[in-house]
């Protein structure tokens with residue numbers, strides 16, 4: 001059932017078994033999974049059914065690190081940022097959970113096998129496609145007509161599925177018809193109340209843009225406000241803990257990560273790229289080129305994928321300009337003599353190192369509801385830049401060695417590492433998961449350390465991020481939280 005927050009009697013108390021703050025990918029997943037559970041579930045969504053400038057303005061903040069697109073990188077209405085996401089999904093790999101010893105701070109307290117029971121359902125929710133293997137080998141088998149660009153012990157393929165489901169549209173009727181779920185629209189959560197010890201959440205304070213407000217009391221609470229506002233709400237809830245809830249170790253908001261995503265090079269190949277790398281008739285699937293785990297270890301790389309972009313028009317002379325080593329040019333020239341080179345843009349998608357200096361803090365401002373606004377300070381480390389460079393060198397040298405082609409690093413690629421293209425709109429890490437409260441905000445079940453009934457849903461819990469887009473894993477974790485709430 002949907003209700004307008006404005007219609008709730010001012011200063012009244014709404015009671016529930018479970019309250020979910022935020023109705024984006026994570027919040028809708030949990031609400032949907034709790035239907036029929038016997039739990040009276042209340043969802044508090046700040047926006048309405050459509051984009052509204054006044055609601056969106058509540059997301060305004062400042063940027064003090066590398067340039068960052070803060071407002072447009074999320075949407076503040078029912079369905080959340082899935083109202084304009086790209087729909088690329090892929091699970092994290094074993095190595096992402098296990099961590100890469102040569103990339104500081106990577107690894108999760110859980111392993112891929114903990115999420116395997118949820119990834120299938122998560123895939124159906126995010127894509128509304130039948131379950132399909134992501135394993136590269138299985139795509140090469142059978143009669144799918146999938147051909148590998150590179151066949152090498154150092155580079156392999158990785159498959160993404162791309163079928164963007166708009167959660168607010170796809171699951172709206174189900175939530176409307178669920179007798180045990182109430183979704184309040186225009187219900188902005190501005191504070192989490194706790195008992196005097198700060199170890200048990202007691203209720204959420206809700207405000208509307210027209211000045212009304214009420215309180216929601218419940219047994220269990222879930223924050224699903226997105227990777228920035230999960231941290232913002234914890235930091236702003238400081239009645240008992242001056243530094244904010246869950247923040248006794250000064251970790252809330254730290255380790256803010258976004259994927260490094262940038263068009264970094266021009267790729268010149270002897271033969272056209274196989275269709276599966278460009279989408280084409282595989283428009284619901286698309287392959288990237290990734291270092292094998294052996295190559296990642298040998299070259300000390302983070303999670304990295306190369307995505308081949310649109311074909312570029314370039315003359316052979318143009319393609320040869322630049323600082324391509326003579327040996328590589330000679331090796332490749334022979335094969336290029338067969339015909340005009342095929343030229344493509346090349347995008348890198350890589351995992352940054354978890355960095356405590358990269359962080360979300362509250363700034364001095366407040367929004368229209370009086371809630372503190374955020375500052376985003378995203379910084380990459382020298383190690384991040386070195387790993388990007390090594391990944392590109394590996395890709396380029398394998399192409400040359402195999403006589404497939406070469407790549408030229410674009411002037412505004414690696415060099416301009418603070419450039420605005422260096423992110424994918426994925427907000428991660430600000431309430432990171434760890435078994436140890438001194439190194440993480442939530443435990444392995446996504447429950448805030450030291451607070452027995454408060455869960456965090458979303459990519460803010462990712463302690464490290466691999467190269468895959470986050471939403472499939474957000475939804476898998478949300479389904480796991482729903483199991484625990486049941």
Ligand SMILES: Cc1cc2nc3c(=O)[nH]c(=O)nc-3n(C[C@H](O)[C@H](O)[C@H](O)COP(=O)(O)OP(=O)(O)OC[C@H]3O[C@@H](n4cnc5c(N)ncnc54)[C@H](O)[C@@H]3O)c2cc1C
Nearest residue numbers: 022024025026046076077080081086087088189458469471
């Ligand atoms: C342009 C773009 C393209 C993207 N493409 C991809 C992609 O291809 N693949 C991928 O995996 N990911 C992609 N993403 C990221 C993806 O959209 C997010 O990972 C996902 O939406 C996060 O889900 P969430 O539920 O955590 O947050 P959101 O979807 O942002 O939902 C948060 C919800 O909380 C509500 N809210 C916020 N604050 C409050 C408050 N105080 N009180 C009440 N409600 C509140 C918001 O209105 C919103 O509905 C993309 C993002 C962008 C911007």
